[in-house]
Amino acid sequence: MKLWKKLTIMLVSILGLSVLSTETAQADAHTDFIDRLSQPVLKVSRQNHLYGSVMMAQAALESNWGTSQLSMDAHNYFGVKGNYDGHSITMSTNEANASGSMYNTLANFKVYPSAQASLNDYAKVLRGGTTWNPFLYEGAWRENASSYMTATNIVAENYATDKDYANKLNKIIADYDLHDRFDRTSANSTDADTSTRITPGVDYASYEGSATVKPGTIKFYNGVPTATDKAKVVRTKQLANKKVKVMARGIVTKDQTIWYQVKSGSVTGWIQITDILGLKNH
Known part of the structure; x- marks a missing residue:
């Protein structure tokens, strides 16, 4: 075999191993992120009768699997603006104007003391909506959404401007089997709040x-x-x-x-x- 052919085969093999190694490292990092937030997500989703799979997928997507500056510096896994107990951090963010064009601006984001606090605040938004519409996310509640995909559609419609947002969440849920891990263990409606009797209607x-x-x-x-x-x-x-x-x-x-x-x-x-x-x- 000619030398250049041998070198080509060796180079392709090295590149292939490099790509495989990178993909493995990324998958490991993603699994570590899921493991780290697993217990808080299970607890909060049960208490608030939400799909844990959707909560975990959105935390991963919004924080880029816990690598965003906002998640690392402020435990803010959902890009929530405002202040938390008077604490906030100013960061650069992309916004859409009235015509849909993106522009860069500065905004204040909530600083949480822990991942648990971030998840609790997120759940409060999904269960309590906004001041102008407390039922904004009611279609994503476990008692109303027949599947996690129904919930991702509601969340995507009201939480993000990205038209592919629901598909991205669904892919994360499917790729990492989040439905089996987080939804099937909290399917009982009485998990919503152990101190409250859940009344239909x-x-x-x-x-x-x-x-x-x-x-x-x-x-x-x-x-x-x-x-x-x-x-x-x-x-x-x-x-x-x-x-x-x-x-x-x-x-x-x-x-x-x-x-x-x-x-x-x-x-x-x-x-x-x-x-x-x-x-x-x-």
């Missing part, structure tokens, strides 16, 4: 805040009430004028009445929004 959202209970006798429920529920009656001296911790929100879809789960000492229950004053979101 009620949209739930996590909520962290405080309020003061109105004076007088109020109706205090074990869960967001249905017609068959019997209320616990809490007397004035027990909760009236007391500041309580607000833990969750439930909206009865049929009549759009709003309820909040509150806690004071060892007492936990649900009261209607009309029975609380000075509600503040923390």
